[in-house]
Amino acid sequence: MFFIIGxxxxxxxxxxxxxxxxxxxxxxxxxxxxxxxxRFLTLFFIVPTIPLSGKKKMIECPNCKARFQTD
Ligand SMILES: [Zn+2]
Structure with missing residues (x-):
């Protein structure tokens, strides 16, 4: 059995x-x-397992969905 990790x-x-x-x-x-x-390490592309980064706060443009980090 293979585990697909991403x-x-x-x-x-x-x-x-x-x-x-x-x-x-x-x-x-x-x-x-x-x-x-x-950011999480995922199994089979969808199951979040291990967090790889701290929480990031960001804001998202409602028009074009561009994201900007706020801290
Ligand atoms: Zn925009």
């Missing part, structure tokens, strides 16, 4: 930022989605 970046959360932010990718001014993400 890495995947998971994000969760989706609260809106209190402030309007201008996206440097597409120029949209909107409330971005605040997300927390972590």
């Amino acid at each position: 890495t995947k970046f998971f994000t969760w959360g989706g609260a809106k930022t209190p402030d309007m932010i201008r996206c440097s990718e597409c120029g949209t001014v909107a409330q971005f989605s605040e997300k927390t993400g972590m």
Whole structure:
């Protein structure tokens, strides 16, 4: 039996930022989605097993989905 191991970046959360932010990718001014993400080692591409990084805070543009790290 083979184990297929990879890495995947998971994000969760989706609260809106209190402030309007201008996206440097597409120029949209909107409330971005605040997300927390972590890179995991995965089995079979989907099962997160071991976290490889600390939590990263980021915001996501609602228009073009570009992500910007906030810390
Ligand atoms: Zn954008």
